[in-house]
Amino acid sequence: DAMVIQNPRYQVTQFGKPVTLSCSQTLNHNVMYWYQQKSSQAPKLLFHYYDKDFNNEADTPDNFQSRRPNTSFCFLDIRSPGLGDAAMYLCATSRGRQGLETQYFGPGTRLLVL
Amino acid sequence: AQSVTQPDIHITVSEGASLELRCNYSYGATPYLFWYVQSPGQGLQLLLKYFSGDTLVQGIKGFEAEFKRSQSSFNLRKPSVHWSDAAEYFCAVGAASGGYNKLIFGAGTRLAVHP
Numbered sequence: 001d002a003m004v005i006q007n008p009r010y011q012v013t014q015f016g017k018p019v020t021l022s023c024s025q026t027l028n029h030n031v032m033y034w035y036q037q038k039s040s041q042a043p044k045l046l047f048h049y050y051d052k053d054f055n056n057e058a059d060t061p062d063n064f065q066s067r068r069p070n071t072s073f074c075f076l077d078i079r080s081p082g083l084g085d086a087a088m089y090l091c092a093t094s095r096g097r098q099g100l101e102t103q104y105f106g107p108g109t110r111l112l113v114l
Numbered sequence: 115a116q117s118v119t120q121p122d123i124h125i126t127v128s129e130g131a132s133l134e135l136r137c138n139y140s141y142g143a144t145p146y147l148f149w150y151v152q153s154p155g156q157g158l159q160l161l162l163k164y165f166s167g168d169t170l171v172q173g174i175k176g177f178e179a180e181f182k183r184s185q186s187s188f189n190l191r192k193p194s195v196h197w198s199d200a201a202e203y204f205c206a207v208g209a210a211s212g213g214y215n216k217l218i219f220g221a222g223t224r225l226a227v228h229p
Contacts, residue, residue: 004157040123042204042219043158055212090157097214100146100165105157 003027004106006091012112013081021076021109023091029104031097032074034066035090037108043090049074050097078111086113116141116209118220126226127195135190135223137205146208146215147188149179152222153201161203164188175199200227 005024013019023032031050035043047056049068063085065077078085088110092103117140127133139145146165150158162173169181179190188205202222208215 040221042118042221043217044219045216048216050214055214057216092158097216099208099215100163101215102160102163103158103217105150105159107155107157 004091004093004104006089006106006109008109009107010110010112012114013078014114015083016080019078019081019111021078021089021091021111023074023076023106024072025093025104026072027093027095027104028071029093029095030071031094031101032068033092033094033103034064034074034076035092037088037090039087046076048097081111081113083113086111116207116218118205118207118218120203120205120220120223122223123221124224124226126228128228129197130194133190133192133195133199133225135203135205135225137188137190137220138186139188139205139207140186141207141209143210147179147181148206148208148217149173149177149188149190150204150206150219151175151201152204158204161190195225195227197227197229200225 007022033048034046037043046060067075088108090108091106094101094103119138148163149161152158161177164171202224204222205220206217
């Protein structure tokens with residue numbers, strides 16, 4: 001029944017060591033999103049894919065990249081993690097990007113940077 | 115700039131009591147409004163959403179929310195809380211950006227339920 005799957009659920013990395021988080025979906029949705037959620041803060045949109053079209057938010061650091069090799073999978077790459085990148089990373093999907101489209105979220109990956 | 119404010123960081127209620135979670139938004143046009151719930155270890159799940167029509171909207175799990183344009187509010191309510199409602203609740207506005215809508219979330223309200 002799992003619809004949006006994130007692996008791993010917990011990830012520990014070292015300062016400056018590249019890390020990749022993964023998200024997959026069984027909903028066949030067109031849009032996949034990545035959010036960053038720091039402790040006691042609102043989820044913040046980093047970027048999203050509409051099909052193969054990548055849309056970066058203006059304030060997303062260059063350190064964050066994303067790949068979507070096919071409809072089902074999307075990856076978040078952090079090229080050189082800093083201590084400030086420790087957070088919960090949420091993946092979400094939706095059919096479209098307009099109006100009242102519902103976003104479906106995965107359980108998140110908690111990233112710890114040592 | 116668009117923003118969402120949830121004034122209450124933590125709320126504790128007794129099981130069976132009524133609940134109201136506050137949400138205020140700042141948005142120039144007619145907003146798309148959402149409430150999501152995040153239970154421990156789970157992703158965010160949509161409770162309800164609103165754009166137009168009846169200002170009282172029903173959602174899942176017995177929740178409802180009322181849109182009040184004059185107060186820029188979209189408060190979430192439940193008449194009788196169950197222990198399983200303990201979770202974090204996020205209000206969000208769908209804001210137009212570059213030809214599409216993106217969600218802008220509030221910081222959340224964490225609900226604890228006493229037996």
